[in-house]
Amino acid sequence: EPEVTQTPSHQVTQMGQEVILRCVPISNHLYFYWYRQILGQKVEFLVSFYNNEISEKSEIFDDQFSVERPDGSNFTLKIRSTKLEDSAMYFCASSGPGQGQPQHFGDGTRLSIL
Amino acid sequence: GIQVEQSPPDLILQEGANSTLRCNFSDSVNNLQWFHQNPWGQLINLFYIPSGTKQNGRLSATTVATERYSLLYISSSQTTDSGVYFCAVPHSGAGSYQLTFGKGTKLSVIP
Numbered sequence: 001e002p003e004v005t006q007t008p009s010h011q012v013t014q015m016g017q018e019v020i021l022r023c024v025p026i027s028n029h030l031y032f033y034w035y036r037q038i039l040g041q042k043v044e045f046l047v048s049f050y051n052n053e054i055s056e057k058s059e060i061f062d063d064q065f066s067v068e069r070p071d072g073s074n075f076t077l078k079i080r081s082t083k084l085e086d087s088a089m090y091f092c093a094s095s096g097p098g099q100g101q102p103q104h105f106g107d108g109t110r111l112s113i114l
Numbered sequence: 115g116i117q118v119e120q121s122p123p124d125l126i127l128q129e130g131a132n133s134t135l136r137c138n139f140s141d142s143v144n145n146l147q148w149f150h151q152n153p154w155g156q157l158i159n160l161f162y163i164p165s166g167t168k169q170n171g172r173l174s175a176t177t178v179a180t181e182r183y184s185l186l187y188i189s190s191s192q193t194t195d196s197g198v199y200f201c202a203v204p205h206s207g208a209g210s211y212q213l214t215f216g217k218g219t220k221l222s223v224i225p
Contacts, residue, residue, distance in 0.1 A: 031211060043157070043200065045212040056205075056212050089155055095211070100204070102147055102162035103213060108155055 002026040006092050006106035013082055014114055021077045021109045023092030030096040032075045033103060034067065036060070036088040043091065049075065079111075087113045115205055116141045120216035127191045127223050135186040135219045137201035144204065146177050146184050147213065151198040160186070160199075191223045 005024045013019050025032050034046040047057045049067055064080045075094075079086055089110050093103040117140035127133055137146070148160040161168050161175040163184065168175055172191075177184040188195055198220050202213040 033212070035213075037155075042217045043202070043213075043215040045205070045214070048212055058212070091157060100145055100211065102145070102159065103211075104159060105149070105157040108157070110155065 002104075004092055004094055004104050004106035006090075006109050008109060009107065010110045010112070012112045012114065015084055016081050019079050019082055019111065021079075021090050021092075021111070023075045023077075023106055024073050025075055025092070025094030026096075026104055027073070028097050029094035029104075031055075031094060031099075031101075031103075032067075032069070033093040033095075034077045035091045035093065035105075037091065037108075038088045046077075046090075082111075082113045084113050087111060116143070116203060116214050118201060118203055118214050118216035120199075120201060120219050122219060123217065124220045125222070127221065129191060129193060129223055129225050131191050131223075132187070132189045133191060133221070135188070135199050135221075137184040137186070137216055139182050139184075139201075139203050142182070143179065147202045148175055148184070148186050149200045149202065150195075151200060151218070153197060157200075188221075191221075193223045193225055196221055196223045 032049040037043045047061045048055045066078045089108045091108045092106045095101045095103045119138045145164040150158045163177045165179045172189045174187045198218040200218045202215045205212045
């Protein structure tokens with residue numbers, strides 16, 4: 001069964017540094033998402049992406065965050081200047097090809113900011 | 115936005131017991147997903163169930179969209195069922211597909 005793959009599985013970074021989290025969505029999916037989960041809390045939506053542009057974003061997704069689909073297979077989340085409170089598990093998800101299809105999640109990247 | 119409430123927040127079961135987890139949501143939805151987050155943090159898709167009943171092995175789910183709730187049944191529980199179970203629904207609003215998650219039910223199955 002096709003899967004969403006995320007790399008790295010764990011990233012440790014100094015506060016203030018930039019990080020890029022990578023995702024390879026399921027190949028025929030057209031809708032892409034990033035979510036995050038702070039330890040012990042619920043999963044929260046960050047951003048959705050369709051047709052090479054952001055379609056929705058939450059209040060969490062401020063100017064330090066950006067997303068990109070640099071080629072036909074990868075989908076990335078960049079955090080420009082990390083803060084301690086960015087420490088969380090970040091999940092990529094994809095759905096499609098039609099609207100309203102179930103979202104499939106990757107295994108997540110655990111980001112630890114020191 | 116839409117509110118999602120899950121109950122109970124914590125559940126401890128003896129291996130072999132059955133359980134029912136509940137998810138209530140505050141607005142009409144056109145889909146609903148159940149996930150299992152295992153102890154390693156992975157989110158595993160269990161069901162995509164906008165309405166009706168589905169079964170997958172020892173697990174089954176029922177969504178009654180008109181009454182705004184969904185139930186997840188686990189029968190003959192095993193220690194590998196331990197983890198957190200989340201339900202998630204699309205955010206209110208036309209054309210919005212972002213999922214709103216509940217806070218989850220933490221299930222511990224003891225031998």
